[in-house]
Every structure is written in structure tokens, then in C-alpha cells.
Amino acid sequence: MTVLLRRDDLHASVSDPESASMNFLNEVAARFPAAISLAAGRPYDGFHTTDDLDRYLRGYLAHLEALGLSHEQRQRQLLQYGRTNGHLGALIARMLLVDEGIEVPEQAVMVTSGCQEAMVVALRGLCARPGDVVLAVEPCYVGLTGAARVLGVEVVPVPESAEGLDPDTVPAVVAAVRASGRRPRALYLVPNFANPSGASMPVAARHRLLEVAAECDLLLLEDDPYGLFGLDDEPRPTLKALDTGERVVYLGSFAKSCFPGARVGFLVADQTVVDAVGRRTLLAEELSAVKSLLTVNTSPVAQAVIGGFLVESGCSVRAAGKEKTAFYRRNLRTLLGALETSFGGDPRVHWNTPAGGFFAVLDVPLTADEALLETSGRDYGVLWTPMSFFYGFDGRGPGGGGRRQIRLSCSALPPEDIGEGVRRLAQLVGDRAEEER
Incomplete structure (x- = not known):
């Protein structure tokens, strides 16, 4: 039968x-x-052609050669399994510094198979016990809520205002979650021109949210796919650029700045993790165990395409x-x-x-x-x-x-x-x- x-x-x-x-x-x-x-x-189709793939690949291979990698090493980097957290950490860290004023070590960068994987990795790593929940601005991008549903992680909404998240609404939600016996682990939001609402947080509210996150002992999952595309050149600092207490895990993507077909995103997690014997590592390094069980490593060929794009742009996606x-x-x-x-x-x-x-x-x-x-x-x-x-x-x-x-x-x-x-x-x-x- x-x-x-x-x-x-x-x-x-x-x-x-x-x-x-x-x-x-x-x-x-x-x-x-x-x-x-x-x-x-999705992005407009007219910005790239398949001819760009060859140019970016060749540009990245030339970059590896300039770094002193032999022909065999260059071949292996593109054609073999690679480091779980990827080989673009230095270029992405440079891009974040040049474009956003974010200063993190390359070891804090994980290259992911699209930003969607970065969300899954972050949620799975942070939500470890029954009753661990993540907060999210509502209305919310379905990629985050969908990832949470796949993982069995509860998402608790925080209502959005016309100017994005009001930071002073967060403590009451956190208190209610804790009073119910659950543990709020992080708050997900898109501060710049959010999907789906288009709302954007004022700079003063961003500073206040970081204060609230510290007061509530809460991490922030900042997703920033649209920050490049303001109607004006007014500075809109990312939460991560304002973050002096390592409260922000930054989620990024090359889908809008380059093209989605590469399926390359990244996660920046520079928080310090201490184990039972006092050994210290970065959260991104600890989360590599989660990623290794999802995708082993992000496609080295796809990484090379994005690497060539970054090299060609001088690590300034904003300028490019x-x-x-x-x-x-x-x-x-x-x-x-x-x-x-x-x-x-x-x-x-x-x-x-x-x-x-x-x-x-x-x-x-x-x-x-x-x-x-x-x-x-x-x-x-x-x-x-x-x-x-x-x-x-x-x-x-x-x-x-x-x-x-x-x-x-x-x-x-x-x-x-x-x-x-x-x-x-x-x-x-x-x-x-x-x-x-």
C-alpha cells in the first residue's frame, strides 16, 4: 500500500x-x-548581467594572489569545502568600517547562505531552553517569523509606531514575558526603512533603544538590508555603529547591494562568550557549530563572486x-x-x-x-x-x-x-x- x-x-x-x-x-x-x-x-533586474560573474571571480582570484596565495591554494579556496564561517571576514569587516563606521574583528563575521541562514543561526544559538523567546517588531518580515517557526522558537510582538519601534514600549513587553516564566533573549528589528512598513527609527530613538536593551539585559538583532537606499544623504547610523556595549548582533546581506542570486549574507556577533573554565571566545565563533550542521559552509564560489565585488568597490558598497x-x-x-x-x-x-x-x-x-x-x-x-x-x-x-x-x-x-x-x-x-x- x-x-x-x-x-x-x-x-x-x-x-x-x-x-x-x-x-x-x-x-x-x-x-x-x-x-x-x-x-x-526584489532588486531591479537591470543592474547586473551574467558577465559580471566572470569579472568578479577573476578580481577575487587576483586579490588572493596579491595576498600571496599560491595557485594551488587559490584553487582549493574556491573548489573545496572551506572554513565554516567563510573567507570574506576581512573584506566584510573592512566594508562595515568604511561604510558604516562599525569596527569589529574579522573573527566576529560569519558568512552565511543568505541573510535567512544568519537569522536561523542566531535564533538557534541564542534560544537554548524551553521558554526562551525572541521579541520582534510587528508588523514583521516573514523571514524572521518563519525561521522562528521552523525552529520552534516563540516570537513575541512589539508594536511598531509610524516612526518605527518606540523603545519605551520594550520594557513592559520584556517584563510581561519574564513574569510568565519565559526568557526574552533578543529583539529583532529593521531600523532603516523596514520591510514591510517602510518605517525608520529616528537617531535619538536608536540611542534610547540601546539604553533600554542594557537595562533589560536584551540583545538586539539588527537587520539592515535597505540602509543604503534613503531618499536623502542624511546620516542614519546603524544600531551596531552606536553600540558600545556589544548588545547588537548585526545581520547583513548582499542581495540588495549586489544581487540575490549569489545567496550570500553575513552575521556579525562580537559578543564575548565565557565557558565553565573561563575560556573566552566570540559569539560568531561559537555559532559556527550551528552553521556547520546547516550548510557546512557557504558556497566558496558564491563567496568569491561577492569577494570580487567588494575588491572592485574598494570595500565600499555605498560608493559602488x-x-x-x-x-x-x-x-x-x-x-x-x-x-x-x-x-x-x-x-x-x-x-x-x-x-x-x-x-x-x-x-x-x-x-x-x-x-x-x-x-x-x-x-x-x-x-x-x-x-x-x-x-x-x-x-x-x-x-x-x-x-x-x-x-x-x-x-x-x-x-x-x-x-x-x-x-x-x-x-x-x-x-x-x-x-x-
Whole structure:
């Protein structure tokens, strides 16, 4: 007899509503390929070609040769298993110093298979006992909540304001978690132009959050994929750059600054770990045991591609990304202008005005759910993301928040498509809002 497995016997992450939501988005996009997608948060396709791969690889090999590695050593570094934490630590540490003013030793850097692996490694390493939980700003990027679900780690929400996380809301959440017998291990947030909300924390709030983290004995998991893409050149220091007490574990990615196909991210964990006999190591070195059981090591070939990109840019992704920054600035301004043109006369519709990044949030006078998205793709030729997908990770399920909100992304489109996409969306909202009256 053919084996039949009960879905109820599989891990909860298999049927997790957030995972199903992301799969649904992919399925809708595949069914309506001609629709304009204001849903996709990926980088614009036009910045790189496959010709760059060869150039970056050759540039990195030349860099290794300049460091004194023999031909055999260079071959082995790219073609064999490698060091668990990777071989880009020195280049990434230099990039962080040049671009962000973050000074850490290369031993504090772990190169990961995308930032998603960095999240898994950090959560698994920090949440060691039953009752260990992680706090996260809500609405929250589903990669973090999904990783926690796979690991069986509970995520406790901390509500986000229009200006990002309010640090003074954190102590009450921490106190409630501890009063219930659980142990809060870290707080996850995206301080710069967050996904999905687009919100960004003021500098004063960043300083205050570091004070609160120390008062609450809490680590901060800072995810910073969009920090390069502000609408202006106003300094927005990362939490890690302001961190004098080693409270921040910094999560980074080359998906937006280079290209996602390389699947290279990184984790910076310079916290000191002391064992039972007093031996001291860095947290990144301890976490290598977790990574070794996940992916053994990040692809050395992929690392070499990113290494060549870093060498070519002089370890300044900010300088190398000026064209990208200008493009994303133009796209975000185009999106905000299109919202004003198409919705500005409708008092029932509101939206935020992010200071950078890829995303904006639209409040609409109707339920923005999967059924409406299906109608939108089929009948109006435009796709978007229900904000409800980013809520409810504390067990409240669908309807926990964002039911009348839409996330709009402007990163993957040529500017001329953004206005048309918003016009189609306005037609949908106008038609359906009238029907629901």
C-alpha cells in the first residue's frame, strides 16, 4: 500500500499561515504574469548581467594572489569545502568600517547562505531552553517569523509606531514575558526603512533603544538590508555603529547591494562568550557549530563572486551603489507621487511617506485579503501584498492586524510601470469600496 502521511503529523512550519501566504503570492504572480507587480520586493533586474560573474571571480582570484596565495591554494579556496564561517571576514569587516563606521574583528563575521541562514543561526544559538523567546517588531518580515517557526522558537510582538519601534514600549513587553516564566533573549528589528512598513527609527530613538536593551539585559538583532537606499544623504547610523556595549548582533546581506542570486549574507556577533573554565571566545565563533550542521559552509564560489565585488568597490558598497540608490530614490518618489495622483482626492485612503527603502503602506476602505488580491491580478492586472501577512505571528492568526492595509513595493519595476500599477489599484479600490458600502 502506498504510504499516506497525515499532514497533522508534520511540523507546524509546513502548514504555517505565513509560509502559505508567501506561496500564495508566488502562485498568483505565476498565474498572472502580465500583471504589474507592486508586490515583489526584489532588486531591479537591470543592474547586473551574467558577465559580471566572470569579472568578479577573476578580481577575487587576483586579490588572493596579491595576498600571496599560491595557485594551488587559490584553487582549493574556491573548489573545496572551506572554513565554516567563510573567507570574506576581512573584506566584510573592512566594508562595515568604511561604510558604516562599525569596527569589529574579522573573527566576529560569519558568512552565511543568505541573510535567512544568519537569522536561523542566531535564533538557534541564542534560544537554548524551553521558554526562551525572541521579541520582534510587528508588523514583521516573514523571514524572521518563519525561521522562528521552523525552529520552534516563540516570537513575541512589539508594536511598531509610524516612526518605527518606540523603545519605551520594550520594557513592559520584556517584563510581561519574564513574569510568565519565559526568557526574552533578543529583539529583532529593521531600523532603516523596514520591510514591510517602510518605517525608520529616528537617531535619538536608536540611542534610547540601546539604553533600554542594557537595562533589560536584551540583545538586539539588527537587520539592515535597505540602509543604503534613503531618499536623502542624511546620516542614519546603524544600531551596531552606536553600540558600545556589544548588545547588537548585526545581520547583513548582499542581495540588495549586489544581487540575490549569489545567496550570500553575513552575521556579525562580537559578543564575548565565557565557558565553565573561563575560556573566552566570540559569539560568531561559537555559532559556527550551528552553521556547520546547516550548510557546512557557504558556497566558496558564491563567496568569491561577492569577494570580487567588494575588491572592485574598494570595500565600499555605498560608493559602488550610487546608481542603485539613485534608481530606488526615483522609484520611491514616483510611487509616492502616483499615490497622490490616483488617491489624493479620496479621504478614505491614506498612506505613509517612507524616507527611503522599497516599501510603502496604503490604508484602504475594504478588506485587503487573498480573495481581493486574486481579483486584482485577474481583473485589474496589478499585484500587491496584503499587510495581514506580516501580523499574527504570536498565534492570533489571520486578522491579527493589517486587514485593511496593502504593502506596495517599487523596487523591481521600471519607473514608467509604477504609475500605471497604482492607477489600476485605484480603480480596484474605487470599484470594490463602492460595492462594500
